[in-house]
Amino acid sequence: MKLKLIIALLIFAVLSCKKAEAEASQDSAITMVKLPAKKMISNDESISESPNIEDKVIEQKIIKNGNLRFETDNLETTYDQIKIAVKKGKAFIQNDSEGKDYGTIYRRITVRIPNQNFDSFIKDISTGVTYFDNKEISSEDVTEQYIDIDARLKAKKKLENRYLELLAKATKMSEMLAIEAQLSAIREEIEAKEGQLRYMQNKISLSTITVEFYKTIAEEKGVTISYGAKVWNSFKSGFYTISSFFLGLLEVWPFIILAVALFYFIRKRFKKKNI
Incomplete structure (x- = not known):
């Protein structure tokens, strides 16, 4: 069982x-x-x-630059044409200079224009130009550089936040000072990166175009000066010469008086001997 x-x-x-x-x-x-x-x-x-x-899609970061030089028959007309193109392209003139070179008078203008209006501006100011002495158009892709700086900036800001958290938890003065020193160095790097990004963004958003236009002029040689101008220049030259002569005499007047007195004394003695 x-x-x-x-x-x-x-x-x-x-x-x-x-x-x-x-x-x-x-x-x-x-x-x-x-x-x-x-x-x-x-x-x-x-x-x-x-x-x-x-x-x-990562937006491309392109820096565009242009450099143009050409001859014109009328500087003012060409300048007015450029001003119209500047207004149309929502640009502004950054620098404007003029001067005289060997056999020419010129004007050089530096324009900052939004990147999207770059090509249309080049087309507008090229209207009527038959020949360019110099025409340089350059494009630089800085996308990779921009992304790299931006990533480093974000990493530095995260590191800054971590140090701020450590600073809030620190109890010893030595720890606080050490963290503050690290924060100061990190903030300097952040400001430097932000400055680089601002500079790069400015170059990207606003293209730079330098336009130089000139007019050929006759050289002012002696052949081109009229006969009346030559007479007048000679008269002025003679006047300046006489003035310089009298001024020179005023500077040596004691010697002149002494020479006259000596001449008078010698002449008087010579006459007595003859008598």
Whole structure:
């Protein structure tokens, strides 16, 4: 009887173990099924986000410069034409100078113009110009440099925030001073990076165009001067010469008086001997 009871208990135990193993295997199967599903969702999320990152187009940062030089028949007319083009292109004149060179008179203007109006401005001021002595158009892509500086600036600002958190938690004076020294150095770097970005952004948003136009003139040689002008110049030259002579005499008047007195004395003695 006891033997039958022990055998029954053993059979029950074996059946219970098998049932537990079946449930465990079922749970593991469910888990294995759920995990890939969960993994697929996260992958879908990353895939759904990754196109947004890839689709984000990075705007190119281009610095444009222009340098033009040409001859004109009328400096004022050409200047008026440039002023109209400046107003049309929403630009402004940064520098304006004029002067005289060998056989020419010229005017040099530096214009800052929005990047999007660069090409139209070049076209407007080129109207009527048959020949350019010099025409240089350059474009420099600084996108990579701009992104690099911007990324470094953001990293420095994050580092600054971490040091500010450490400063708020610091209790010792030595720790505070050390953190303040680090913050000071970081802030200097941040200001330098911000200055570089501002300078670069200014160059990107406003292109620089230098326009020099000139007019050929006759050289003022002696052949081109009229006869009346020559007479007048000679008269003035003679007057200046006489004036210089009398001024020179005034400077040596004691010697002149002494020479006259000596001449009179010698002449008087010579006459006495002859008598």
